Amino acid sequence: MYHDTIAAVGTAMTQSGIGIIRISGEEAIEVGDRIFRSKKKDRRLSQVPTHTIHYGYIVDGDQVIDEVLVSVMKGPHSYTAEDVVEINCHGGVLVMKRILELVLRSGARPAEAGEFTKRAFLNGRMDLSQAEAVIDLINSKNDFAMKSAVKQLSGTLSEKIRQLREKILYETAFIESALDDPEHYSMDGYGEKLSAILDGLMLEMGMMISGADNGRLLSEGIRTVILGKPNAGKSSLLNLLVGEDRAIVTEVAGTTRDTLEEQILLDGIGLHIVDTAGIRDTEDIVEKIGVGKALQQAEEADLILYVVDSSVELDENDMQIIQMIRDKKAIVLLNKSDLEGVIDSDRLCRLTDKRVITFSAREGYGMMELKHAIQDMFDQSELALNDEWCLTSIRHKQAMQDAYESLRLVRQSIEDGMPEDFYSIDLMNAYQQLGTIIGEAVEDDLVDEIFSQFCMGK
Numbered sequence: 242m243y244h245d246t247i248a249a250v251g252t253a254m255t256q257s258g259i260g261i262i263r264i265s266g267e268e269a270i271e272v273g274d275r276i277f278r279s280k281k282k283d284r285r286l287s288q289v290p291t292h293t294i295h296y297g298y299i300v301d302g303d304q305v306i307d308e309v310l311v312s313v314m315k316g317p318h319s320y321t322a323e324d325v326v327e328i329n330c331h332g333g334v335l336v337m338k339r340i341l342e343l344v345l346r347s348g349a350r351p352a353e354a355g356e357f358t359k360r361a362f363l364n365g366r367m368d369l370s371q372a373e374a375v376i377d378l379i380n381s382k383n384d385f386a387m388k389s390a391v392k393q394l395s396g397t398l399s400e401k402i403r404q405l406r407e408k409i410l411y412e413t414a415f416i417e418s419a420l421d422d423p424e425h426y427s428m429d430g431y432g433e434k435l436s437a438i439l440d441g442l443m444l445e446m447g448m449m450i451s452g453a454d455n456g457r458l459l460s461e462g463i464r465t466v467i468l469g470k471p472n473a474g475k476s477s478l479l480n481l482l483v484g485e486d487r488a489i490v491t492e493v494a495g496t497t498r499d500t501l502e503e504q505i506l507l508d509g510i511g512l513h514i515v516d517t518a519g520i521r522d523t524e525d526i527v528e529k530i531g532v533g534k535a536l537q538q539a540e541e542a543d544l545i546l547y548v549v550d551s552s553v554e555l556d557e558n559d560m561q562i563i564q565m566i567r568d569k570k571a572i573v574l575l576n577k578s579d580l581e582g583v584i585d586s587d588r589l590c591r592l593t594d595k596r597v598i599t600f601s602a603r604e605g606y607g608m609m610e611l612k613h614a615i616q617d618m619f620d621q622s623e624l625a626l627n628d629e630w631c632l633t634s635i636r637h638k639q640a641m642q643d644a645y646e647s648l649r650l651v652r653q654s655i656e657d658g659m660p661e662d663f664y665s666i667d668l669m670n671a672y673q674q675l676g677t678i679i680g681e682a683v684e685d686d687l688v689d690e691i692f693s694q695f696c697m698g699k
Contacts, residue, residue, distance in 0.1 A: 246269050254261075259331070264325065270315075274286050287295060293312075294313075299328065355376075369677075374391075413668045449631075469550075546611075573593050574600050641675070643670075647674065
Protein backbone atom coordinates (compact mmCIF):
# COMPACT_ATOMS: atom_id res chain seq x y z
CA MET A 242 0.00 0.00 0.00
CA TYR A 243 1.27 3.44 -0.94
CA HIS A 244 1.46 6.14 1.75
CA ASP A 245 1.85 9.22 -0.44
CA THR A 246 -0.94 11.04 -2.27
CA ILE A 247 -0.91 11.62 -6.02
CA ALA A 248 -2.82 13.94 -8.34
CA ALA A 249 -3.21 14.56 -12.07
CA VAL A 250 -5.62 16.00 -14.60
CA GLY A 251 -7.81 13.09 -15.67
CA THR A 252 -9.16 14.70 -18.84
CA ALA A 253 -7.47 16.16 -21.90
CA MET A 254 -5.65 19.46 -21.35
CA THR A 255 -7.68 21.36 -23.88
CA GLN A 256 -10.68 23.67 -24.01
CA SER A 257 -13.71 21.55 -23.08
CA GLY A 258 -16.94 21.62 -21.13
CA ILE A 259 -15.62 19.76 -18.08
CA GLY A 260 -12.20 19.01 -16.62
CA ILE A 261 -11.41 16.49 -13.89
CA ILE A 262 -8.54 16.62 -11.41
CA ARG A 263 -8.09 13.24 -9.71
CA ILE A 264 -6.48 12.81 -6.26
CA SER A 265 -5.69 9.41 -4.70
CA GLY A 266 -3.96 8.32 -1.52
CA GLU A 267 -4.07 8.40 2.27
CA GLU A 268 -4.43 12.21 2.41
CA ALA A 269 -6.66 12.67 -0.65
CA ILE A 270 -9.65 13.81 1.41
CA GLU A 271 -7.49 16.05 3.63
CA VAL A 272 -5.97 17.68 0.53
CA GLY A 273 -9.47 18.24 -0.80
CA ASP A 274 -10.57 19.83 2.48
CA ARG A 275 -7.69 22.33 2.30
CA ILE A 276 -8.90 23.81 -1.00
CA PHE A 277 -12.66 23.05 -1.18
CA ARG A 278 -15.37 25.25 0.33
CA SER A 279 -18.81 23.67 0.30
CA LYS A 280 -21.89 25.73 -0.49
CA LYS A 281 -22.96 24.52 2.95
CA LYS A 282 -20.14 26.30 4.70
CA ASP A 283 -19.93 23.97 7.70
CA ARG A 284 -19.57 20.74 5.66
CA ARG A 285 -16.11 19.23 5.16
CA LEU A 286 -15.22 16.37 2.79
CA SER A 287 -13.85 14.35 5.71
CA GLN A 288 -17.35 14.36 7.22
CA VAL A 289 -19.35 13.25 4.17
CA PRO A 290 -20.38 9.68 3.28
CA THR A 291 -18.45 7.82 0.61
CA HIS A 292 -19.57 7.93 -3.03
CA THR A 293 -21.23 11.31 -2.76
CA ILE A 294 -20.93 14.52 -4.82
CA HIS A 295 -20.72 18.01 -3.32
CA TYR A 296 -21.22 21.45 -4.80
CA GLY A 297 -18.96 24.34 -3.87
CA TYR A 298 -15.80 26.24 -4.77
CA ILE A 299 -12.06 25.65 -5.09
CA VAL A 300 -10.31 28.45 -3.23
CA ASP A 301 -6.73 29.62 -2.83
CA GLY A 302 -6.92 31.52 0.42
CA ASP A 303 -9.64 34.12 -0.12
CA GLN A 304 -9.54 33.82 -3.91
CA VAL A 305 -12.17 31.66 -5.62
CA ILE A 306 -10.59 29.69 -8.49
CA ASP A 307 -13.66 27.89 -9.82
CA GLU A 308 -17.15 26.64 -9.09
CA VAL A 309 -16.99 22.83 -8.91
CA LEU A 310 -18.57 19.49 -8.08
CA VAL A 311 -16.36 17.25 -5.92
CA SER A 312 -16.76 13.45 -5.75
CA VAL A 313 -15.58 11.56 -2.65
CA MET A 314 -14.89 7.81 -2.90
CA LYS A 315 -13.35 6.20 0.16
CA GLY A 316 -11.14 3.12 -0.12
CA PRO A 317 -11.24 0.25 -0.63
CA HIS A 318 -14.35 0.82 -2.76
CA SER A 319 -12.72 3.10 -5.33
CA TYR A 320 -10.79 2.76 -8.58
CA THR A 321 -7.42 2.63 -6.81
CA ALA A 322 -8.74 0.97 -3.61
CA GLU A 323 -7.54 4.14 -1.82
CA ASP A 324 -9.36 7.32 -0.83
CA VAL A 325 -10.11 9.18 -4.08
CA VAL A 326 -11.30 12.74 -4.61
CA GLU A 327 -12.26 13.97 -8.07
CA ILE A 328 -12.73 17.67 -8.73
CA ASN A 329 -15.11 18.32 -11.63
CA CYS A 330 -14.31 21.83 -12.78
CA HIS A 331 -14.84 23.92 -15.90
CA GLY A 332 -12.74 22.64 -18.76
CA GLY A 333 -10.45 25.57 -19.46
CA VAL A 334 -6.73 24.75 -19.66
CA LEU A 335 -5.82 27.60 -17.28
CA VAL A 336 -8.48 26.59 -14.75
CA MET A 337 -7.34 22.95 -14.67
CA LYS A 338 -3.71 23.96 -14.42
CA ARG A 339 -4.39 26.37 -11.52
CA ILE A 340 -6.39 23.77 -9.59
CA LEU A 341 -3.76 21.07 -10.11
CA GLU A 342 -1.01 23.41 -8.93
CA LEU A 343 -3.10 24.21 -5.85
CA VAL A 344 -3.64 20.49 -5.15
CA LEU A 345 0.11 19.84 -5.41
CA ARG A 346 0.88 22.72 -3.04
CA SER A 347 -1.65 21.30 -0.59
CA GLY A 348 0.08 17.96 -0.06
CA ALA A 349 -0.11 15.79 -3.18
CA ARG A 350 2.62 14.97 -5.69
CA PRO A 351 2.27 14.66 -9.49
CA ALA A 352 1.16 11.19 -10.56
CA GLU A 353 3.39 9.19 -12.88
CA ALA A 354 2.03 7.83 -16.16
CA GLY A 355 -0.54 5.13 -15.39
CA GLU A 356 0.01 5.39 -11.65
CA PHE A 357 -3.69 5.41 -10.71
CA THR A 358 -4.25 2.10 -12.54
CA LYS A 359 -0.92 0.76 -11.27
CA ARG A 360 -2.11 1.39 -7.71
CA ALA A 361 -5.38 -0.37 -8.52
CA PHE A 362 -3.35 -3.41 -9.63
CA LEU A 363 -0.90 -3.38 -6.71
CA ASN A 364 -3.74 -2.88 -4.22
CA GLY A 365 -5.58 -5.92 -5.59
CA ARG A 366 -8.40 -3.92 -7.16
CA MET A 367 -7.76 -5.60 -10.53
CA ASP A 368 -5.28 -8.07 -12.00
CA LEU A 369 -2.70 -7.22 -14.66
CA SER A 370 -4.77 -8.37 -17.64
CA GLN A 371 -7.64 -6.15 -16.46
CA ALA A 372 -5.26 -3.22 -16.01
CA GLU A 373 -3.98 -3.72 -19.56
CA ALA A 374 -7.59 -3.73 -20.75
CA VAL A 375 -7.92 -0.15 -19.47
CA ILE A 376 -5.30 1.14 -21.93
CA ASP A 377 -6.76 -1.10 -24.67
CA LEU A 378 -10.18 0.48 -24.06
CA ILE A 379 -8.72 3.99 -24.23
CA ASN A 380 -6.83 3.16 -27.44
CA SER A 381 -9.62 1.14 -29.10
CA LYS A 382 -10.21 2.11 -32.72
CA ASN A 383 -13.20 -0.06 -33.62
CA ASP A 384 -16.19 -1.82 -32.06
CA PHE A 385 -14.44 -5.18 -31.66
CA ALA A 386 -11.46 -3.62 -29.87
CA MET A 387 -13.78 -1.74 -27.55
CA LYS A 388 -15.96 -4.79 -26.78
CA SER A 389 -12.92 -7.01 -26.30
CA ALA A 390 -11.34 -4.53 -23.87
CA VAL A 391 -14.59 -4.22 -21.90
CA LYS A 392 -14.87 -8.01 -21.60
CA GLN A 393 -11.26 -8.31 -20.50
CA LEU A 394 -11.77 -5.48 -18.01
CA SER A 395 -14.79 -7.29 -16.56
CA GLY A 396 -12.58 -10.34 -15.93
CA THR A 397 -13.57 -12.87 -18.62
CA LEU A 398 -9.96 -13.55 -19.62
CA SER A 399 -8.84 -13.57 -15.97
CA GLU A 400 -11.48 -16.15 -15.09
CA LYS A 401 -10.43 -18.39 -17.98
CA ILE A 402 -6.77 -18.20 -16.95
CA ARG A 403 -7.66 -19.01 -13.34
CA GLN A 404 -9.68 -22.06 -14.43
CA LEU A 405 -6.71 -23.37 -16.42
CA ARG A 406 -4.35 -22.75 -13.51
CA GLU A 407 -6.63 -24.46 -10.99
CA LYS A 408 -6.68 -27.65 -13.09
CA ILE A 409 -2.89 -27.61 -13.43
CA LEU A 410 -2.37 -26.89 -9.75
CA TYR A 411 -4.71 -29.73 -8.71
CA GLU A 412 -2.66 -32.27 -10.69
CA THR A 413 0.61 -30.84 -9.36
CA ALA A 414 -0.65 -31.10 -5.79
CA PHE A 415 -1.78 -34.70 -6.37
CA ILE A 416 1.65 -35.69 -7.68
CA GLU A 417 3.45 -34.04 -4.76
CA SER A 418 1.08 -35.69 -2.28
CA ALA A 419 1.55 -39.11 -3.87
CA LEU A 420 5.32 -38.77 -3.82
CA ASP A 421 5.28 -37.72 -0.14
CA ASP A 422 2.71 -40.30 0.97
CA PRO A 423 2.69 -43.28 -1.44
CA GLU A 424 0.74 -45.47 1.03
CA HIS A 425 -2.39 -43.33 0.72
CA TYR A 426 -2.11 -42.09 -2.88
CA SER A 427 -1.82 -44.58 -5.71
CA MET A 428 -0.09 -43.57 -8.95
CA ASP A 429 -1.25 -46.69 -10.83
CA GLY A 430 -2.49 -45.64 -14.25
CA TYR A 431 -2.03 -41.98 -13.41
CA GLY A 432 0.05 -41.30 -16.53
CA GLU A 433 -2.86 -42.20 -18.80
CA LYS A 434 -5.29 -40.16 -16.71
CA LEU A 435 -2.99 -37.12 -16.70
CA SER A 436 -2.40 -37.45 -20.45
CA ALA A 437 -6.17 -37.18 -21.07
CA ILE A 438 -6.36 -34.11 -18.83
CA LEU A 439 -3.44 -32.54 -20.70
CA ASP A 440 -5.21 -33.15 -24.03
CA GLY A 441 -8.17 -31.10 -22.83
CA LEU A 442 -6.03 -28.29 -21.43
CA MET A 443 -3.86 -28.10 -24.55
CA LEU A 444 -6.94 -28.07 -26.79
CA GLU A 445 -8.32 -25.03 -24.94
CA MET A 446 -4.97 -23.27 -24.88
CA GLY A 447 -4.29 -24.10 -28.53
CA MET A 448 -7.58 -22.48 -29.55
CA MET A 449 -6.64 -19.33 -27.65
CA ILE A 450 -3.18 -19.23 -29.27
CA SER A 451 -4.53 -19.81 -32.78
CA GLY A 452 -7.12 -17.06 -32.28
CA ALA A 453 -4.60 -14.55 -30.93
CA ASP A 454 -3.51 -13.24 -34.33
CA ASN A 455 -7.14 -12.84 -35.38
CA GLY A 456 -7.78 -10.96 -32.15
CA ARG A 457 -4.88 -8.64 -32.89
CA LEU A 458 -6.18 -8.01 -36.43
CA LEU A 459 -9.61 -7.10 -35.12
CA SER A 460 -8.39 -4.92 -32.25
CA GLU A 461 -5.48 -3.13 -33.96
CA GLY A 462 -6.82 -3.23 -37.52
CA ILE A 463 -5.58 -5.19 -40.51
CA ARG A 464 -2.12 -3.82 -41.35
CA THR A 465 -2.69 -2.90 -44.99
CA VAL A 466 0.32 -1.79 -47.03
CA ILE A 467 -0.11 -0.04 -50.39
CA LEU A 468 2.66 -1.04 -52.82
CA GLY A 469 3.42 -0.12 -56.40
CA LYS A 470 5.77 1.71 -58.71
CA PRO A 471 6.05 5.52 -58.55
CA ASN A 472 3.02 7.35 -59.94
CA ALA A 473 0.87 4.21 -60.00
CA GLY A 474 -1.81 5.93 -57.92
CA LYS A 475 -0.95 4.70 -54.43
CA SER A 476 -1.46 8.07 -52.73
CA SER A 477 -4.71 8.61 -54.62
CA LEU A 478 -5.89 5.25 -53.28
CA LEU A 479 -4.97 6.29 -49.72
CA ASN A 480 -6.92 9.54 -50.10
CA LEU A 481 -9.90 7.64 -51.50
CA LEU A 482 -9.90 5.16 -48.61
CA VAL A 483 -9.45 7.84 -45.95
CA GLY A 484 -11.99 10.16 -47.53
CA GLU A 485 -9.73 13.22 -47.57
CA ASP A 486 -6.54 14.51 -49.17
CA ARG A 487 -4.14 12.91 -46.70
CA ALA A 488 -1.31 12.33 -49.20
CA ILE A 489 0.15 14.71 -51.78
CA VAL A 490 -0.79 13.67 -55.31
CA THR A 491 1.13 15.00 -58.32
CA GLU A 492 2.10 13.84 -61.78
CA VAL A 493 5.74 13.76 -60.65
CA ALA A 494 6.94 10.22 -59.97
CA GLY A 495 8.48 9.67 -56.52
CA THR A 496 6.48 12.33 -54.67
CA THR A 497 5.97 10.01 -51.67
CA ARG A 498 9.35 9.54 -49.95
CA ASP A 499 8.24 8.21 -46.57
CA THR A 500 5.40 6.10 -45.17
CA LEU A 501 2.02 7.62 -44.32
CA GLU A 502 -0.26 5.76 -41.88
CA GLU A 503 -3.99 6.07 -41.25
CA GLN A 504 -6.68 4.13 -39.35
CA ILE A 505 -10.04 3.67 -41.08
CA LEU A 506 -13.17 1.55 -40.79
CA LEU A 507 -14.12 -0.07 -44.08
CA ASP A 508 -17.69 -1.35 -43.68
CA GLY A 509 -16.93 -2.41 -40.11
CA ILE A 510 -13.45 -3.83 -40.78
CA GLY A 511 -10.60 -1.87 -39.21
CA LEU A 512 -7.69 -1.15 -41.54
CA HIS A 513 -4.34 0.27 -40.49
CA ILE A 514 -3.29 1.65 -43.88
CA VAL A 515 0.33 2.36 -44.78
CA ASP A 516 1.12 4.27 -47.97
CA THR A 517 4.69 3.73 -49.14
CA ALA A 518 7.25 5.14 -51.52
CA GLY A 519 7.16 3.82 -55.07
CA ILE A 520 9.24 0.68 -55.69
CA ARG A 521 11.98 1.33 -58.25
CA ASP A 522 15.75 1.39 -58.64
CA THR A 523 16.96 4.89 -57.84
CA GLU A 524 20.17 6.77 -57.07
CA ASP A 525 18.35 9.37 -54.99
CA ILE A 526 19.49 8.71 -51.40
CA VAL A 527 16.26 9.94 -49.76
CA GLU A 528 14.04 8.01 -52.18
CA LYS A 529 16.19 4.90 -51.69
CA ILE A 530 15.54 5.08 -47.94
CA GLY A 531 11.81 5.35 -48.68
CA VAL A 532 11.94 2.27 -50.92
CA GLY A 533 13.73 0.37 -48.16
CA LYS A 534 10.99 1.31 -45.70
CA ALA A 535 8.35 0.20 -48.21
CA LEU A 536 9.96 -3.24 -48.52
CA GLN A 537 10.13 -3.57 -44.73
CA GLN A 538 6.47 -2.58 -44.36
CA ALA A 539 5.51 -5.19 -46.95
CA GLU A 540 7.25 -7.89 -44.91
CA GLU A 541 5.16 -6.99 -41.83
CA ALA A 542 1.84 -6.54 -43.68
CA ASP A 543 -1.33 -8.54 -43.06
CA LEU A 544 -2.63 -7.41 -46.44
CA ILE A 545 -0.93 -5.83 -49.47
CA LEU A 546 -2.78 -3.68 -52.01
CA TYR A 547 -0.59 -3.79 -55.10
CA VAL A 548 -1.44 -0.82 -57.32
CA VAL A 549 -0.57 -1.23 -61.01
CA ASP A 550 -0.74 1.58 -63.56
CA SER A 551 -2.77 -0.01 -66.36
CA SER A 552 -1.48 2.55 -68.89
CA VAL A 553 2.19 1.54 -68.48
CA GLU A 554 3.79 -1.80 -69.39
CA LEU A 555 5.04 -4.05 -66.60
CA ASP A 556 8.79 -3.90 -65.99
CA GLU A 557 11.45 -5.37 -63.69
CA ASN A 558 10.16 -3.29 -60.76
CA ASP A 559 6.74 -4.91 -61.14
CA MET A 560 8.39 -8.33 -61.25
CA GLN A 561 10.15 -7.56 -57.96
CA ILE A 562 6.83 -6.62 -56.34
CA ILE A 563 5.08 -9.69 -57.79
CA GLN A 564 7.77 -11.91 -56.32
CA MET A 565 7.45 -10.09 -52.99
CA ILE A 566 3.68 -10.65 -52.66
CA ARG A 567 3.69 -14.27 -53.82
CA ASP A 568 3.34 -15.74 -50.31
CA LYS A 569 1.34 -12.82 -48.82
CA LYS A 570 -2.34 -11.98 -48.67
CA ALA A 571 -2.66 -9.45 -51.48
CA ILE A 572 -5.14 -7.83 -53.84
CA VAL A 573 -4.01 -6.36 -57.17
CA LEU A 574 -5.63 -3.10 -58.27
CA LEU A 575 -5.32 -2.45 -62.01
CA ASN A 576 -5.53 1.31 -61.60
CA LYS A 577 -6.21 4.19 -64.01
CA SER A 578 -8.93 2.22 -65.79
CA ASP A 579 -10.25 5.59 -67.00
CA LEU A 580 -7.20 5.76 -69.32
CA GLU A 581 -6.38 3.57 -72.30
CA GLY A 582 -4.90 0.39 -70.88
CA VAL A 583 -1.93 -1.64 -72.12
CA ILE A 584 -2.01 -4.41 -69.45
CA ASP A 585 -4.29 -7.43 -69.77
CA SER A 586 -5.98 -8.23 -66.44
CA ASP A 587 -6.08 -11.98 -67.15
CA ARG A 588 -2.32 -12.04 -67.74
CA LEU A 589 -1.74 -10.03 -64.56
CA CYS A 590 -3.93 -12.49 -62.65
CA ARG A 591 -1.84 -15.43 -63.93
CA LEU A 592 1.43 -13.64 -63.10
CA THR A 593 0.47 -12.73 -59.56
CA ASP A 594 -1.89 -15.61 -58.71
CA LYS A 595 -3.95 -12.98 -56.88
CA ARG A 596 -7.36 -11.42 -57.31
CA VAL A 597 -7.18 -8.53 -59.80
CA ILE A 598 -9.68 -5.66 -59.64
CA THR A 599 -10.10 -3.13 -62.43
CA PHE A 600 -9.87 0.16 -60.56
CA SER A 601 -9.79 3.94 -60.81
CA ALA A 602 -8.62 5.76 -57.67
CA ARG A 603 -9.47 9.07 -59.37
CA GLU A 604 -13.07 8.11 -60.22
CA GLY A 605 -13.69 5.71 -57.33
CA TYR A 606 -14.47 2.90 -59.76
CA GLY A 607 -13.92 -0.58 -58.29
CA MET A 608 -14.21 0.55 -54.68
CA MET A 609 -17.16 -1.70 -53.85
CA GLU A 610 -15.41 -4.72 -55.33
CA LEU A 611 -12.32 -3.92 -53.24
CA LYS A 612 -14.44 -3.75 -50.06
CA HIS A 613 -16.02 -7.11 -50.85
CA ALA A 614 -12.62 -8.64 -51.58
CA ILE A 615 -11.26 -7.55 -48.20
CA GLN A 616 -14.40 -8.82 -46.45
CA ASP A 617 -14.03 -12.19 -48.18
CA MET A 618 -10.37 -12.39 -47.19
CA PHE A 619 -10.94 -11.42 -43.55
CA ASP A 620 -14.30 -12.90 -42.55
CA GLN A 621 -15.14 -11.18 -39.26
CA SER A 622 -17.53 -13.93 -38.19
CA GLU A 623 -14.61 -16.37 -38.22
CA LEU A 624 -12.14 -13.92 -36.72
CA ALA A 625 -14.43 -13.12 -33.81
CA LEU A 626 -14.81 -16.79 -32.80
CA ASN A 627 -14.33 -17.29 -29.01
CA ASP A 628 -14.08 -13.55 -28.42
CA GLU A 629 -15.31 -14.12 -24.85
CA TRP A 630 -11.66 -14.71 -23.98
CA CYS A 631 -9.82 -13.70 -27.11
CA LEU A 632 -6.12 -12.93 -26.71
CA THR A 633 -5.29 -9.58 -28.29
CA SER A 634 -1.95 -8.97 -26.56
CA ILE A 635 1.40 -10.25 -27.86
CA ARG A 636 2.53 -10.64 -24.23
CA HIS A 637 -0.47 -12.81 -23.38
CA LYS A 638 0.02 -14.94 -26.50
CA GLN A 639 3.71 -15.55 -25.69
CA ALA A 640 2.90 -16.57 -22.10
CA MET A 641 0.18 -18.92 -23.36
CA GLN A 642 2.60 -20.46 -25.87
CA ASP A 643 5.21 -20.99 -23.15
CA ALA A 644 2.62 -22.65 -20.90
CA TYR A 645 1.46 -24.85 -23.79
CA GLU A 646 5.05 -25.94 -24.45
CA SER A 647 5.48 -26.88 -20.78
CA LEU A 648 2.38 -29.09 -20.95
CA ARG A 649 3.73 -30.68 -24.13
CA LEU A 650 6.90 -31.56 -22.21
CA VAL A 651 4.77 -33.20 -19.50
CA ARG A 652 3.04 -35.35 -22.10
CA GLN A 653 6.43 -36.24 -23.61
CA SER A 654 7.68 -37.30 -20.17
CA ILE A 655 4.62 -39.56 -19.80
CA GLU A 656 5.27 -41.15 -23.20
CA ASP A 657 8.95 -41.67 -22.33
CA GLY A 658 8.07 -43.32 -19.03
CA MET A 659 9.84 -40.70 -16.93
CA PRO A 660 9.35 -40.54 -13.12
CA GLU A 661 6.34 -38.56 -11.88
CA ASP A 662 8.44 -35.81 -10.31
CA PHE A 663 9.40 -34.76 -13.84
CA TYR A 664 5.71 -34.07 -14.49
CA SER A 665 5.37 -31.63 -11.60
CA ILE A 666 8.36 -29.51 -12.71
CA ASP A 667 6.83 -28.71 -16.10
CA LEU A 668 3.31 -28.48 -14.69
CA MET A 669 4.45 -25.78 -12.26
CA ASN A 670 6.21 -23.94 -15.08
CA ALA A 671 2.96 -23.90 -17.07
CA TYR A 672 1.13 -22.68 -13.96
CA GLN A 673 3.62 -19.82 -13.50
CA GLN A 674 3.58 -18.81 -17.18
CA LEU A 675 -0.20 -18.48 -17.11
CA GLY A 676 0.17 -16.50 -13.90
CA THR A 677 2.18 -13.82 -15.67
CA ILE A 678 -0.90 -12.99 -17.77
CA ILE A 679 -2.85 -11.93 -14.68
CA GLY A 680 0.19 -10.46 -12.92
CA GLU A 681 1.27 -13.17 -10.49
CA ALA A 682 5.05 -13.58 -10.08
CA VAL A 683 5.66 -10.90 -12.70
CA GLU A 684 8.85 -8.82 -12.77
CA ASP A 685 8.66 -5.21 -11.54
CA ASP A 686 10.32 -3.98 -14.76
CA LEU A 687 7.51 -5.49 -16.85
CA VAL A 688 4.86 -3.89 -14.62
CA ASP A 689 6.59 -0.50 -14.96
CA GLU A 690 6.82 -0.89 -18.74
CA ILE A 691 3.12 -1.74 -19.07
CA PHE A 692 1.92 1.21 -17.00
CA SER A 693 4.33 3.65 -18.68
CA GLN A 694 2.11 3.35 -21.78
CA PHE A 695 -0.82 4.94 -19.92
CA CYS A 696 -1.70 8.62 -19.95
CA MET A 697 -0.83 10.67 -16.86
CA GLY A 698 -4.33 10.83 -15.37
CA LYS A 699 -5.16 7.14 -15.72
